Amino acid sequence: MTSDSFQPIQGMSDLAVPEIHLWQRLEDTARDLLSRYAFREVRTPILERTDVFERSLGDTTDVVRKEMYSFEDRGGRNLTLRPEGTAGVIRYVAGQGQDAQEARLYYIGPMFRSERPQAGRRRQFHQLGVEAIGAPCPAADAEAIALQAHLLGAWGLDEFRMEVNTRGLPEDRARVADGLRDALKTKRAELCEDCHRRYEENPLRILDCKKTECRDVVAGLPPVTSFMSVEARDYLRDVLQILKRLEIPVTENPRLVRGLDYYVHTVWEVTHVGLGAQDALSGGGRYALTLGNKTVEGVGFAMGLERVIAALTGQGMDPKSLAERPDVWLVSQGASAFDENLVLMQTLRMRGVSCGMDLQGRSMKAQMRAANRADSRYVIIRGEHEMEEGTFQLKNMEDGVQEELDMPDLIQRLTPATDIAWPDSEEKK
Numbered sequence: 001m002t003s004d005s006f007q008p009i010q011g012m013s014d015l016a017v018p019e020i021h022l023w024q025r026l027e028d029t030a031r032d033l034l035s036r037y038a039f040r041e042v043r044t045p046i047l048e049r050t051d052v053f054e055r056s057l058g059d060t061t062d063v064v065r066k067e068m069y070s071f072e073d074r075g076g077r078n079l080t081l082r083p084e085g086t087a088g089v090i091r092y093v094a095g096q097g098q099d100a101q102e103a104r105l106y107y108i109g110p111m112f113r114s115e116r117p118q119a120g121r122r123r124q125f126h127q128l129g130v131e132a133i134g135a136p137c138p139a140a141d142a143e144a145i146a147l148q149a150h151l152l153g154a155w156g157l158d159e160f161r162m163e164v165n166t167r168g169l170p171e172d173r174a175r176v177a178d179g180l181r182d183a184l185k186t187k188r189a190e191l192c193e194d195c196h197r198r199y200e201e202n203p204l205r206i207l208d209c210k211k212t213e214c215r216d217v218v219a220g221l222p223p224v225t226s227f228m229s230v231e232a233r234d235y236l237r238d239v240l241q242i243l244k245r246l247e248i249p250v251t252e253n254p255r256l257v258r259g260l261d262y263y264v265h266t267v268w269e270v271t272h273v274g275l276g277a278q279d280a281l282s283g284g285g286r287y288a289l290t291l292g293n294k295t296v297e298g299v300g301f302a303m304g305l306e307r308v309i310a311a312l313t314g315q316g317m318d319p320k321s322l323a324e325r326p327d328v329w330l331v332s333q334g335a336s337a338f339d340e341n342l343v344l345m346q347t348l349r350m351r352g353v354s355c356g357m358d359l360q361g362r363s364m365k366a367q368m369r370a371a372n373r374a375d376s377r378y379v380i381i382r383g384e385h386e387m388e389e390g391t392f393q394l395k396n397m398e399d400g401v402q403e404e405l406d407m408p409d410l411i412q413r414l415t416p417a418t419d420i421a422w423p424d425s426e427e428k429k
């Protein structure tokens with residue numbers, strides 16, 4: 001086997017120590033906050049029928065056009081590794097009948113896109129997404145944006161920027177497309193090759209093009225809202241007003257387009273200054289998604305967790321500082337002390353104390369080295385003398401103080417380090 005055999009496939013990563021500490025911290029904080037906003041988790045399969053994505057995402061989007069990992073399984077079914085989370089959640093909600101029509105759901109998990117891997121673009125990446133189904137009104141959109149800002153703040157992110165715009169109503173689409181074609185008519189020659197195609201198929205996507213030549217042309221265009229109905233403009237105004245009352249700072253960006261075709265009304269994007277070219281942390285919006293004979297309306301967002309982590313580490317957050325230290329490391333001299341310590345370790349763990357010991361019966365010196373490596377708060381040492389006396393040497397690794405204690409005192413001393421109610425509460429059960 002070459003060393004390459006031990007690498008995950010290109011664009012995908014193993015998530016392990018030390019970064020995993022940060023992943024877990026993000027997930028714990030998010031679950032806590034999402035439940036405060038009355039959202040419940042849903043875990044949909046990673047694999048879906050391809051048409052779940054084709055029909056919901058719109059087949060002119062880049063995700064569907066070139067980025068899906070699709071294949072035919074042995075039964076001849078066309079399947080796709082999910083490139084995003086909304087379509088699966090909507091499939092789930094649409095199958096739930098009336099009750100789920102006002103669901104508040106979130107998901108955390110891997111997504112797959114066969115993009116060209118580069119900084120900030122992975123083929124497997126992770127998203128945390130939120131979908132508030134039903135309640136099609138400006139207050140629901142503002143609430144989702146407020147939740148997103150709250151979450152980013154709770155994670156410790158600063159210097160993120162939230163930009164908001166509208167896609168208008170479905171009826172506005174044709175007017176916007178015609179308005180843009182008209183405004184772009186004389187500039188077509190200056191657009192990139194992809195945008196030539198977009199001019200015919202979906203000119204709104206030209207606003208999203210990252211090429212300099214197209215950006216220059218786009219800068220001279222009137223805002224898309226100028227082609228839209230009064231209803232669409234009023235809706236956006238209401239969302240922005242509520243956000244102002246909730247003191248959530250957002251910027252209106254009349255050129256913001258989200259890549260997927262299912263959006264109506266509010267769309268938004270969050271960027272972070274520290275991320276370089278791929279600076280989007282998250283995108284969201286209101287959507288109406290039709291699957292089979294059902295249309296599900298909702299508002300939601302999806303955040304790229306790799307990018308949140310990159311932004312946090314860029315801000316100086318060290319994942320190693322989040323590693324949990326064991327409370328206790330047990331050290332034994334002699335076979336009977338080792339044997340008793342095994343039992344004590346199990347008892348302590350059952351009582352909520354995190355602890356460890358060398359299991360191979362190595363020398364005292366090696367055991368103390370292991371204790372230092374584990375960075376435990378306390379070390380319990382038991383040798384011949386302690387076995388005879390029924391005592392324990394408890395060393396506080398922070399101040400170096402060592403005391404000889406009997407079992408009741410030992411237990412009492414360890415309690416404050418663990419925040420648990422020591423044996424009493426167990427007995428009362």
Ligand code: AMP
Pocket residue numbers: 084113115120121122123124125126127259280281282283284302303304305306307
């Ligand atoms: P999207 O579903 O394309 O709106 O993406 C939502 C968020 O997911 C983006 O703002 C990024 O933070 C993240 N994201 C999307 N594609 C990738 C990718 N290939 N690699 C890493 N993160 C991604």
